[in-house]
Structure formats: C-alpha cells, structure tokens
Amino acid sequence: MKDLMIRPERCMGCRSCETACAIAHSESKSLFLAIGEKPAPKKRINLEPVPDLGVSLPITCRHCKDAPCVSVCPTKAIYQDENASMISYDPNLCVDCWTCSTVCSRFTPLYHMILVMGCWTSSMNHNRKVISRQAEAGIKCDLCEGRDMPACVEACPTHALVFAEVNEV
Amino acid sequence: MKTEIDEKSIDLASQKILQKAEEEGIETAWDRYEKQLPQCSFGQLGVCCRNCNMGPCRIDPFGEGAQKGICGATADIIVARNFLRMIAAGAAAHSDHARDAVLTFKKMSEGEAGSYRIKDEAKLLSLASEYGIPSDGKSLEEIAANLADVLLQEFGKQDGHLQCTKRVPKSRLKLWAELGIEPRGIDREIVECMHRTHIGVDNDAVHILLQGLRTGISDGWGGSMIATDVQDILFGTPQPRKSTVNLGVLSRDKVNVIVHGHEPILSEMIVEAAEDPELLKLAEEKGAAGINVIGICCTGNETLMRHGIPIAGNFLQQELAVITGAVEAMVVDVQCIMPSLGELTGCYHTKFISTSPKADFPNTVRMEFHEDRAYETAKEIVRTAVENFPNRIPEKVTIPEEKQECMAGFSAEAILNALGGSPDPLIEAITGGAVRGIGAVVGCNNVKIKHNYGHVNLVKELIKNNVLVVTTGCNAIACAEAGLLLPEASEMAGDGLKAVCKALGIPPVLHMGSCVDISRILVLASAIANRLGVDISDLPAAGAAPEWMSEKAVSIGAYVVSSGVFTVLGTIPAVLGSQAVTSLLTGGLNDVVRASFAVEPDPLKAADLMLEHIDEKRKALGLN
Ligand code: SF4
Ligand code: SF4
Ligand code: SF4
Ligand code: SF4
Numbered sequence: 001m002k003d004l005m006i007r008p009e010r011c012m013g014c015r016s017c018e019t020a021c022a023i024a025h026s027e028s029k030s031l032f033l034a035i036g037e038k039p040a041p042k043k044r045i046n047l048e049p050v051p052d053l054g055v056s057l058p059i060t061c062r063h064c065k066d067a068p069c070v071s072v073c074p075t076k077a078i079y080q081d082e083n084a085s086m087i088s089y090d091p092n093l094c095v096d097c098w099t100c101s102t103v104c105s106r107f108t109p110l111y112h113m114i115l116v117m118g119c120w121t122s123s124m125n126h127n128r129k130v131i132s133r134q135a136e137a138g139i140k141c142d143l144c145e146g147r148d149m150p151a152c153v154e155a156c157p158t159h160a161l162v163f164a165e166v167n168e169v
Numbered sequence: 170m171k172t173e174i175d176e177k178s179i180d181l182a183s184q185k186i187l188q189k190a191e192e193e194g195i196e197t198a199w200d201r202y203e204k205q206l207p208q209c210s211f212g213q214l215g216v217c218c219r220n221c222n223m224g225p226c227r228i229d230p231f232g233e234g235a236q237k238g239i240c241g242a243t244a245d246i247i248v249a250r251n252f253l254r255m256i257a258a259g260a261a262a263h264s265d266h267a268r269d270a271v272l273t274f275k276k277m278s279e280g281e282a283g284s285y286r287i288k289d290e291a292k293l294l295s296l297a298s299e300y301g302i303p304s305d306g307k308s309l310e311e312i313a314a315n316l317a318d319v320l321l322q323e324f325g326k327q328d329g330h331l332q333c334t335k336r337v338p339k340s341r342l343k344l345w346a347e348l349g350i351e352p353r354g355i356d357r358e359i360v361e362c363m364h365r366t367h368i369g370v371d372n373d374a375v376h377i378l379l380q381g382l383r384t385g386i387s388d389g390w391g392g393s394m395i396a397t398d399v400q401d402i403l404f405g406t407p408q409p410r411k412s413t414v415n416l417g418v419l420s421r422d423k424v425n426v427i428v429h430g431h432e433p434i435l436s437e438m439i440v441e442a443a444e445d446p447e448l449l450k451l452a453e454e455k456g457a458a459g460i461n462v463i464g465i466c467c468t469g470n471e472t473l474m475r476h477g478i479p480i481a482g483n484f485l486q487q488e489l490a491v492i493t494g495a496v497e498a499m500v501v502d503v504q505c506i507m508p509s510l511g512e513l514t515g516c517y518h519t520k521f522i523s524t525s526p527k528a529d530f531p532n533t534v535r536m537e538f539h540e541d542r543a544y545e546t547a548k549e550i551v552r553t554a555v556e557n558f559p560n561r562i563p564e565k566v567t568i569p570e571e572k573q574e575c576m577a578g579f580s581a582e583a584i585l586n587a588l589g590g591s592p593d594p595l596i597e598a599i600t601g602g603a604v605r606g607i608g609a610v611v612g613c614n615n616v617k618i619k620h621n622y623g624h625v626n627l628v629k630e631l632i633k634n635n636v637l638v639v640t641t642g643c644n645a646i647a648c649a650e651a652g653l654l655l656p657e658a659s660e661m662a663g664d665g666l667k668a669v670c671k672a673l674g675i676p677p678v679l680h681m682g683s684c685v686d687i688s689r690i691l692v693l694a695s696a697i698a699n700r701l702g703v704d705i706s707d708l709p710a711a712g713a714a715p716e717w718m719s720e721k722a723v724s725i726g727a728y729v730v731s732s733g734v735f736t737v738l739g740t741i742p743a744v745l746g747s748q749a750v751t752s753l754l755t756g757g758l759n760d761v762v763r764a765s766f767a768v769e770p771d772p773l774k775a776a777d778l779m780l781e782h783i784d785e786k787r788k789a790l791g792l793n
Contacts, residue, residue: 014209014211015211015227015229015234016207016209016210016211018229018234019210019211019229019230019231020207020210022231023210031210031213031214031230032213032214032741032745034231035214035230035231035745035746036748040231040232040233041231042231042233043231043233154207155207155210157209
C-alpha cells in the first residue's frame with residue numbers, strides 16, 4: 001500500500017506543503033481564490049521546528065484506522081475515538097516512552113535516528129501538539145482522496161515528502 | 170506531467186522546433202517550468218520578505234500561522250514593499266538603457282564615437298528647444314553636446330521635476346502635483362524605492378504604492394522617453410517599412426547572426442558591418458551566400474523599425490532559434506536574455522557572444538562593446554559568425570518554412586504623418602464611431618500562458634470590435650507572426666476600422682517599437698488628449714499586457730495606469746496576498762489617478778473588459 005513518507009533530512013522549512021494541503025482542501029482548489037474563502041481552508045500537515053536540532057519536521061497524522069501508535073502505547077495516552085476515528089492524546093497519561101513515534105510507518109529511519117539522538121522531548125512535544133490540534137479541529141490527513149498524488153508531496157520542492165510503497169523508502 | 174507541444178505555443182514554427190527539441194532531448198523554458206511546478210504559494214502571493222537578515226519571513230495566507238514578519242510587517246506591508254521593488258528594478262532597467270544611449274550620444278557629439286552620426290536633425294532641434302537649449306549659431310554637434318548634458322542631469326537631478334513630464338496634458342500634471350508624485354530625478358526615485366523598502370522605513374501600503382507610481386512615471390515619461398528620443402536622433406526616427414518575421418527568416422545558405430536583447434547601440438553597427446564588402450567576401454569564401462542579420466526581442470524590434478531587419482521571434486522563441494541549428498552567432502546585450510542559452514548554444518555550433526560590460530552569461534565569447542570602437546567590434550563579431558559558418562552541422566539543421574510578412578515602424582511621428590500631419594483624422598474616426606477606441610497591447614511572453622495565445626487572441630478580438638491597436642515589444646512580434654501587422658489584416662477588423670485602415674493604407678495593428686518605446690504611445694495619447702482638450706483618462710482607450718513577466722512590465726504598468734489608462738494584465742502579479750494592495754490596484758487607484766488595473770488571463774474576457782471601459786469613456790465624452 002502506498003503511503004505518505006516523510007524524509008525530514010530534506011526539509012527546507014518552506015511550508016509549501018502546508019499551503020498546498022490547505023488549497024487541496026479548499027472549495028475552489030485555487031490558491032488565488034482559496035485565500036478569500038470563509039471559513040479558511042485548513043491544512044493537515046504542520047511544519048514543526050525541533051529547536052534542539054535546528055531542523056524542522058513536516059508532521060502529518062493520518063489518524064490511521066488501526067493505528068500502530070495506539071496499539072503500542074502502554075499507558076493508552078494515545079487513544080482512538082471510535083466514531084470519529086481520530087487519534088487523541090492525553091498528556092497526563094503519557095510517560096514519554098516514545099514507542100508511538102518509532103512505530104509510525106510514515107517516518108524514514110532518519111527520524112528514528114533523530115529520536116534516538118536525544119531530542120525526544122521537544123520533538124514529541126510538537127508531534128503531540130499536532131496530533132491534538134488536528135483532532136480538536138476534527139480534520140485528518142486523507143491522503144488527498146481523489147488525487148493521484150497528495151498535494152503536499154507534489155508541492156515539496158526537495159522531495160522531503162514522497163508517496164510510495166511503505167517498504168520502498 | 171508533460172505538456173503537449175500544441176499546448177505550449179500557438180505558433181506552428183515554434184511547435185515544429187519544440188518537436189525537434191524533444192527528439193534531440195534538448196531542454197527548453199517549458200521543461201524547466203514543469204520542474205518548478207507547483208510554484209511556491211508564498212511567492213505567488215507576494216507574502217515573503219527577505220529584506221533583512223532576521224528573515225526570511227512569510228505570512229500564512231490561511232490565517233493559522235504567522236500573520237506578521239519578525240519586525241511586525243503585515244502581509245499588506247510585505248506585498249506593497251515587494252511590488253515597489255519590482256517597479257524599481259523595472260525602472261532601473263529602462264533608465265539605465267537610456268543612460269547608455271545618452272552617453273553614446275554625448276560621446277558622438279564630442280567626436281569620440283566616430284561611427285555614430287546624427288540621423289534625425291529635426292528631432293535633435295525640436296528636443297533641444299523643448300529642453301530650453303538655444304541653437305542659434307551653433308553646430309549640430311554643439312547642440313547635441315548641450316542636450317546630452319541636460320539629459321544626463323535628468324538622471325541625477327536634485328531640484329525640480331523631470332522635463333519630459335511637461336509633455337503630459339496639463340490636467341494630468343496637475344493631478345500628479347496634487348498627489349505629490351511628480352517625479353524628480355530618475356535615479357533618485359529608484360534609490361528612494363530601495364531606501365523605503367529597507368527594514369523599518371516605509372510601512373504604509375498606500376504610501377509605498379504612491380512612490381511606486383512616481384517611480385513608474387519617472388520611467389515612462391523619463392528614462393524610457395529619453396531612450397526613445399535619443400535613439401531616434403542617433404539612428405533615425407522609424408518610418409513604416411516591410412519585413413518578415415518568425416523562425417523561417419533564418420537562412421539556409423547565409424550566415425545567420427542574431428541580435429538579441431534591448432539596446433540598438435550595438436545592433437545598429439552590426440547591421441552596418443554585415444554589409445561590409447570585406448566580410449561579405451569572407452562569407453563567400455566560407456561558402457555562404459551572404460550575411461543574414463536577424464533580431465529577437467526588443468533589439469529585434471529596434472532594427473526592424475529602422476532597417477526592416479527580419480525578426481526570428483519573441484522572448485519564448487530565443488531558445489528555439491538556437492535549436493534550429495542554423496545560428497552562427499547569438500549576439501546579446503542586456504535584458505530578457507535567458508542564461509540557458511549558454512548550455513544550449515553548446516549543443517550546436519552557435520557562438521554565444523555577449524557584448525555588454527554589465528551583462529554576462531555562462532559559456533559566452535565576450536566581445537565587449539565600447540562606443541569608440543563600435544564599428545570595429547561589430548565587425549569582429551560578424552567576422553566570428555562568418556568564420557563559424559563552416560562549423561554548421563547540416564544534419565542538425567531544421568528551419569521551419571513559416572515566415573510572415575509584416576509592416577512596422579509606426580513611431581508617433583510616422584502615425585501623424587500617415588494621418589496627414591495632425592491627429593484630427595484619427596480623432597474624427599473615433600468621434601464618428603468608425604474607430605471605437607484605442608487599445609495599447611504590449612509586453613512579454615510567459616510560459617504560464619500558451620505562447621502568443623494571449624497576445625493574438627486579445628488583439629484579434631479588439632480589432633474585430635473596431636478598436637485600433639497600438640503595440641510594442643513581444644506582443645508586436647506575436648502580432649507580426651499572426652499576420653496582423655499588414656494592411657490586408659484589416660479584413661479581420663470590424664467594418665469601421667477596416668474602412669479607416671483601407672483609406673490610410675495602414676494595418677489595424679500598429680507596431681510602435683520596443684518596450685522603451687511605450688513612451689511613443691504616451692506621446693500619441695497626449696497628442697490626442699490635448700487636441701480634444703481632455704485628460705488621457707477621458708480617452709476611449711485601454712491597455713493590456715496579456716503575457717507579461719518582467720519587472721520592466723511592472724514599471725510600465727505603474728506608469729501607464731498613472732497616466733490614466735485602464736490596464737488589463739493577463740498573468741497574476743504577486744500581490745494577491747494582500748487584500749488592501751489588491752483592492753487598491755484593481756479599484757482604489759481610480760480615485761487616485763483615475764485608472765486602475767484588472768487581471769484576466771482569458772484574452773477574450775480581457776478584451777471585453779477593455780471594450781466595456783472604452784464604451785464607458787465614449788459615453789462620458791458624449792459619443793456613441
Ligand atoms: S503518529 Fe500514530 S496515528 Fe499518526 S500516522 Fe503515525 S502511527 Fe498513525
Ligand atoms: S496527503 Fe493531502 S491531506 Fe495529507 S497532509 Fe498531504 S496534502 Fe494534506
Ligand atoms: S514542502 Fe517539503 S521542504 Fe517545504 S516544508 Fe514541506 S516538507 Fe519541508
Ligand atoms: S524586514 Fe521584517 S518581514 Fe522582512 S525579513 Fe526582516 S523582519 Fe522579516
């Protein structure tokens with residue numbers, strides 16, 4: 001199955017993926033018209049800086065149906081709301097074990113390396129915020145249903161985002 | 170995503186060469202455009218700022234992320250500043266071209282540019298008197314020297330306002346004075362743009378845009394107009410003449426020398442050198458049947474207007490000309506020259522010769538051009554081309570047969586001549602209704618619009634509706650390729666315009682020159698407005714740039730609108746990230762300078778907008 005893969009080492013922080021995502025989820029599907037739409041179209045991908053490393057990560061949560069992060073979370077800090085099938089996060093239960101991040105199928109090994117290198121707290125902090133932000137708004141990455149190629153992948157000038165068979169990257 | 174060839178250009182010759190490029194695996198601007206897609210949204214909206222090293226900053230157009238730059242600049246401020254910088258760059262390009270023309274003129278008057286002469290005495294004398302230079306008892310050279318000095322002062326002037334603006338109808342000049350946008354020194358306006366856009370200086374969008382208008386005016390009624398005037402004195406004021414255009418003008422058996430860029434200073438000499446018996450003899454020895462000088466872009470327009478030199482194409486055809494494999498030398502000066510030509514000419518035998526002290530490109534043979542050795546340098550260049558002829562690789566040569574006759578050379582003077590010395594016949598045709606109005610259609614090509622599609626369709630629609638079209642730049646070349654620059658093209662015009670064209674023996678689309686020559690259009694518009702005793706903004710006239718891309722075009726837009734002409738743009742300028750700037754440019758300006766912009770990529774709809782505007786103005790003048 002093809003999935004959106006993230007190669008953070010290539011990200012330049014331009015945020016093109018964010019705007020492309022918002023446009024893809026607008027009424028008009030056109031940049032110039034979308035900027036005037038009310039309500040404003042929402043993006044499902046977020047560029048999150050990792051200050052410790054001086055890099056930024058494009059983070060997008062698909063709120064996967066049988067989400068691996070949910071199944072591995074030992075404390076059920078990450079849990080799935082059955083109806084909306086959104087992943088939510090309860091910081092009070094989280095013990096910062098990072099298991100969820102390492103099983104997420106969307107990040108390439110470098111991301112795992114970053115995690116091991118000790119920037120866990122800050123990066124997870126952000127990842128966590130993204131997940132809850134998207135859950136709150138009730139929006140999730142739908143891999144751009146109806147498009148051949150996800151908009152963020154198409155927009156990324158450095159191919160930090162790729163759409164590929166999961167085991168190919 | 171691969172665009173089909175017939176989606177890239179409407180022009181058959183271009184399509185054929187694009188096909189050849191594809192077969193040979195040669196990359197063109199269209200391929201590179203595809204690799205850029207999708208283009209950065211922040212850039213397209215104009216909401217990124219790199220004006221200081223705390224940045225770059227960008228504003229989230231969807232309101233979730235940052236709404237201010239680090240210094241606090243909002244989208245309105247950033248968009249306005251970026252727009253002002255584009256105007257400054259465009260005005261700088263035109264005006265620096267003008268400065269070089271004046272410097273050549275000055276050297277000529279001092280006897281230090283031996284190859285140049287005064288070709289239009291009448292224009293010299295009338296310009297001198299306009300600038301208050303007494304001519305009694307003086308030689309032409311003395312007058313020229315005095316005029317050159319005064320013109321040079323226009324660039325660095327510290328007191329008062331630009332002299333050329335006196336050509337504007339009084340009402341307009343008064344309006345500019347009231348708004349405080351009468352231009353001062355040409356260089357000063359450009360410098361002030363850069364100053365104002367430095368971090369922490371001018372941070373009010375309206376205030377910033379007013380400086381944009383002033384800078385634009387200093388280009389249109391200053392730099393560009395001076396360039397046109399001085400070039401006319403040095404090289405002759407254009408008169409209608411016939412020639413041919415499109416890639417088919419490349420010769421199978423002659424040495425093809427292409428002059429590309431913007432300044433006629435060098436190309437004038439190349440045209441002469443190509444007739445030098447010594448070089449013609451050399452060409453014969455090298456097995457060529459002669460020397461064929463051809464133009465591209467505005468250098469091409471200049472030599473077409475003055476000598477009937479054929480044109481191989483407009484902006485997007487520069488690479489295609491090389492891909493024919495039949496070009497011995499691509500000689501360039503400044504502006505709109507693709508750096509890709511360096512790699513491209515390396516795929517063929519073509520010599521890529523750069524001549525301007527201020528412009529260089531990868532992979533060029535540099536033959537720097539200086540006035541004192543003008544003719545010698547031109548000869549060396551042509552000689553290099555001739556000597557390169559035997560290197561042509563016959564299997565790589567494909568010259569499309571498409572070429573088209575055209576008539577060009579309608580300077581304001583030539584138009585008035587054609588009308589019998591005064592604008593009255595044209596005014597009568599307009600007031601009588603045979604001619605509904607005047608459309609000024611100008612500007613570049615842009616890969617975002619199918620090559621020449623915007624130009625040709627817009628112009629055709631206008632003439633069909635009895636609008637007389639005046640054109641310059643790449644639009645003029647597009648019209649020429651489509652056969653619109655011939656008296657016979659009046660068959661495509663509405664009945665009223667057709668009759669007028671037939672009576673005067675003119676085409677329905679008048680080629681008025683290169684991009685700096687939009688100043689000619691301003692002069693013509695002023696003449697008509699003055700004759701009618703109205704302002705330019707009262708005329709049933711509208712402008713359009715259907716395929717614009719360069720910063721010069723932004724400056725042109727600024728001065729055309731400041732002069733009172735409603736203007737439709739075919740590609741979207743990077744301003745939509747600010748509601749305030751967008752609505753000012755497309756509406757609010759009406760209350761300021763009584764004209765504004767519109768954006769409409771569909772040429773037929775753009776023509777409708779222009780017609781609507783023209784009809785409104787007719788009504789206001791009591792015409793029907
Ligand atoms: S973070 Fe968890 S829920 Fe989100 S995509 Fe990865 S595994 Fe799925
Ligand atoms: S795949 Fe589509 S919905 Fe998901 S983040 Fe990318 S652009 Fe947004
Ligand atoms: S578009 Fe690509 S490079 Fe730019 S922020 Fe997104 S992931 Fe990073
Ligand atoms: S001038 Fe302001 S908006 Fe521009 S880069 Fe500097 S801080 Fe950012």
